[in-house]
Amino acid sequence: MAALQGEGQRARGRKTVRARNVAVLVLPHVHLLDMSGPVQALFEANGFGADYRLSYCGPAVEATSAQGLMLGRLEPLPDPRSLDLVLVPGMDSRTLKELSAVPVAWLREVHAQGVRVASICTGAFALGHAGLLDGRSCTTHWKLSAQLQQWHPASKVLHDRLFVRDGNVITSAGVASGIDMALSLILEDHGPLVVARVAREMVIYLRRNGEQTQTSVFLEYRTHLDHGVHKVQDWLVTHPNERVTIDGLARIAAMSPRSLTRAFRRATGITVKSYTQKVKLEVAANMLSNPAESVESVASHCGFMDARQLRRLWKEEYGVSPSQWKVTRRGPHTRPV
Known part of the structure; x- marks a missing residue:
């Protein structure tokens, strides 16, 4: 029996997997953890055989985060046909009345192409502004779920979920639950063993969507160090x-x-x-x-x-x-x- 490679060692010599292009939409007043948490999970997955190719785009070449950090050299909005996943991190809730920076037409085209669109926390308001939540189940931060329902009455806001998937639109409750959502996407793309390794690398527990009643031995019995x-x-x-x-x-x-x-x-x-x-x-x-x-x-x-x-x-x-x-x-x- 040969021991497995050390944790964190980057995968080499493994079979080729399909590259997945991920665009992170950086809007003004973005919350840093909403963005960095899911991105870190996808990045760690690359060390275990995945191939997520991350890019950071926005309506402007730079944006100031809610925490005051300037984010620069953002790329233009990519061709939706080239993408596999779009992440929309949340913004400072005090700025939600002004969503003019949301690239509505681009988000609609991304969705029309069948690309997975995933929001974290108040990023759901950007999706709602683009009409992507109409007729769909969704969620957001518990403090703002009633407001999301009021602003977008054609949607069905679920108040007690870590994340919700309806078609190719995924919304999460915010902050750490964005990591849970990212793990679910990695699970879909690469299976439970990669997810277990990513969770361990990030020293986090594996949590599952409240709608997922199935269990797996590949994911169970892993909440230890x-x-x-x-x-x-x-x-x-x-x-x-x-x-x-x-x-x-x-x-x-x-x-x-x-x-x-x-x-x-x-x-x-x-x-x-x-x-x-x-x-x-x-x-x-x-x-x-x-x-x-x-x-x-x-x-x-x-x-x-x-x-x-x-x-x-x-x-x-x-x-x-x-x-x-x-x-x-x-x-x-x-x-x-």
């Missing part, structure tokens, strides 16, 4: 088909087997064995959603001793057999019930 345990979790997630021993995992964690057993339970609340089985079963669930896969082939791919072991553990975990669940033809991101 034990470096050795994280290395073991990463290895298990990337090697679901391998048989594991506590001695081998202990070498990855640079611990003794006894120390790893104690540390893993203390950090995650479950045993190494239980976590390993949950990983294998979730990979099996993703594979079984493909009608062409048999229980036998899935058992072999996921490192079970045989199909009988897979069936037994599946029944213990989910209460139905793999074949019974397979008949339901659920999607690959829906866990069995």
